[in-house]
Amino acid sequence: MSSPRLTVLAGPTAVGKGTVAAWIREHHPEVWLSVSATTRPARPGEVDGVHYHFMSGDDFADMVTRGEMLEWAVVHGRASYGTPRGPVQAALDDGRLPLLEIDLQGARQVRASMPEARFVFLAPPSWDELVGRLEGRGTETAEERAVRLETAKVELAAQNEFDHIIVNDDIRRAAEELVSLMRSD
Numbered sequence: 174m175s176s177p178r179l180t181v182l183a184g185p186t187a188v189g190k191g192t193v194a195a196w197i198r199e200h201h202p203e204v205w206l207s208v209s210a211t212t213r214p215a216r217p218g219e220v221d222g223v224h225y226h227f228m229s230g231d232d233f234a235d236m237v238t239r240g241e242m243l244e245w246a247v248v249h250g251r252a253s254y255g256t257p258r259g260p261v262q263a264a265l266d267d268g269r270l271p272l273l274e275i276d277l278q279g280a281r282q283v284r285a286s287m288p289e290a291r292f293v294f295l296a297p298p299s300w301d302e303l304v305g306r307l308e309g310r311g312t313e314t315a316e317e318r319a320v321r322l323e324t325a326k327v328e329l330a331a332q333n334e335f336d337h338i339i340v341n342d343d344i345r346r347a348a349e350e351l352v353s354l355m356r357s358d
């Protein structure tokens with residue numbers, strides 16, 4: 174059996190990356206989902222060690238200094254997010270199907286260090302749909318939404334850098350398309 178490839182899923186804010194990841198967590202135990210480190214506070218319902226490793230800025234900086242992050246970035250100009258390197262390597266060594274859900278800056282860093290990985294972009298059906306989803310979830314202020322939409326424009330412009338584009342018109346369909354891709358080689 175050939176060893177599994179790392180899959181990186183990126184895409185703009187509010188496109189539904191987190192919901193696709195949650196579907197996969199529930200329905201596809203064969204997929205190993207990386208748990209990112211972040212300096213942002215937990216939202217209601219988020220569990221430390223499951224959704225993120227929530228940590229202080231100092232602890233995060235120490236991990237970066239020790240070279241323990243496969244990639245990391247400041248996202249939306251606010252908090253730092255990074256992928257701890259050790260667990261990803263362990264999952265690959267164990268022959269699991271590892272999936273990283275990260276932003277564009279992080280995807281580019283992984284591309285530079287692991288060009289053999291598979292890069293998938295989750296796209297919204299349309300720009301208006303993306304704006305509607307961001308407003309609809311109501312977790313950001315108007316100012317934060319404006320920052321996220323600026324980032325989203327940059328991210329959408331970069332989708333051609335990816336090996337595959339999946340349109341998130343339906344969570345279940347998009348998640349199953351992603352898992353099929355991951356199983357394909």
Ligand code: 5GP
Nearest residue numbers: 209210245246248254255256274275276279
């Ligand atoms: P949220 O704060 O809404 O959970 O995530 C904000 C953004 O951070 C999302 O675009 C998500 O893809 C990105 N993100 C989450 N974890 C990581 C990570 O480990 N590395 C990078 N570069 N981005 C991440």
